[in-house]
Amino acid sequence: MTFPGPTSPFPLPFIKTDFPLFLAPMAGVTDPIFRTICKELGADVMVTEFVSAEGILQAWERNRRYTKIEESHRPIGIQLFGADGAHMGEAARIILDHEKPDFIDINFGCPVPKVVGKNGGSSLLKDLPLLASVAAGVVKAVGDRIPVTAKIRIGWDFQNLCAMDACRLLEDAGISMITIHGRTRSQQYSGAANWDIIDECARAMSVPVIGNGDIATAQAAAYVKENTAVSGVMIGRAAMENPWIFADTRYFLLHGVLPPARQPREKTDLILRHTRMALDSGHYGDELHTMRHMRSRILAYTKGFPGAKEMRSRLVRVSSLRELEELLSGLPR
Structure with a gap:
């Protein structure tokens, strides 16, 4: 499956299925071992644990283990975080010189203090011109070698809901796909994901939008498929407890019922x-x-x-x- 999009430099041919199911990048969780398990159980697309662009530039050999990918895991992207577009672009080039990911993903969504404290992840939602600059820097550095995607949250807090503005800037910067987690940074992982905002963004963008947040059951994924404009869903914490969620969801989408219960x-x-x-x-x-x-x-x-x-x-x-x-x-x- 390819996604048409007049402003997108890539049609994302790595997405092969109708309504793809993504395994979310999770630090300390989505290592190559867990990715192998989730791939076997039906995950369509994967993203590695995030890696710092500064870490890549300053200590490549120590950090390259986070960028190692296996052929059986494809399609797979490598996720970078940072706040300097030139450094992010240079780190992306180093990765592409050593690895062959299907896309580079930029982390604008991580809420954890150690990332936000370095002006990375969701901290850039407070500075949308900088967010756009970082995205443009990576897109320029990568050129026509590979698609660049991005993951955001709906805003820094409820007083600063900026998902639509962020999406428009990312699209203009040449980002080929946007994943939106339906919570603010201040929520961390509490409360409910706001799928109304995700849907509004998906309907407004020319590039595909992937939805993330509270997809804990096959039925939830099916509801999102039928009632929003997202092109796929990303599943994170639910997969930690139940990696079969990918197989169950695909089965439910095809047959309208759950597969037999597992022992x-x-x-x-x-x-x-x-x-x-x-x-x-x-x-x-x-x-x-x-x-x-x-x-x-x-x-x-x-x-x-x-x-x-x-x-x-x-x-x-x-x-x-x-x-x-x-x-x-x-x-x-």
Whole structure:
């Protein structure tokens, strides 16, 4: 599927499906291992964990692990954040000289203080001329090599809802696709996503708009498809707990009903597989460091899982694969 758009320099041929389902970029979550799992379970398009443009320029070898992509994950974009258009463009060129992503995505939406404090992510929603300058700098640097996309929020706070203005500036800067998270920066991840604003922007733009926020079920994605003008949805936190949401959503969109319920064993098997993949990859170091990283992932997987509540205090301290196997063996199969 391609998206027509007179102001878009690229028709985005990497989007192959009707109403694509995106895996959202999430720091510490969407590493190559989790991307592999989500791709197998039906994610259509992926974006890497974000990486700092300044980090790329100052310490490429240390930061390039965030830009590593696998052929099986395509189509996939690499996400950059920063507040200097020239530096962002230079970082994008370095990435393209070493990796072959399907697109570069600019992070104008991250709400976390360590990113906002560096004038990155959603902080640029307070300075739309700077946001436009950063976008234009990356588009110019990349040229005709690859599409450039961007992700924003609907505004900094409820007194500064600027999504429409931001979208128009991004479109004028040559951005090929815009993802909108339907919350303000001040909301972080609380409250409800505002899909009315997302829809208004999608109807006004010539480039495709992808909607993000509160897509926790297949039914929610179907509702958005039928009732808004977005070209696809991006799923984040719901996938952390239930990566099957991609397969369930595609099935629901095709058949109008959910697939048969999965057995608890499928989830415990996935937890163990994910952990073994993390250990085998060496991505997070030795077994102890890897298990420490996996604790939050395991807790997300087991949220609401029958029998898991009683053992959560043990799961947050799990330090070996063998210990995890023993704990999971006590859950319903």
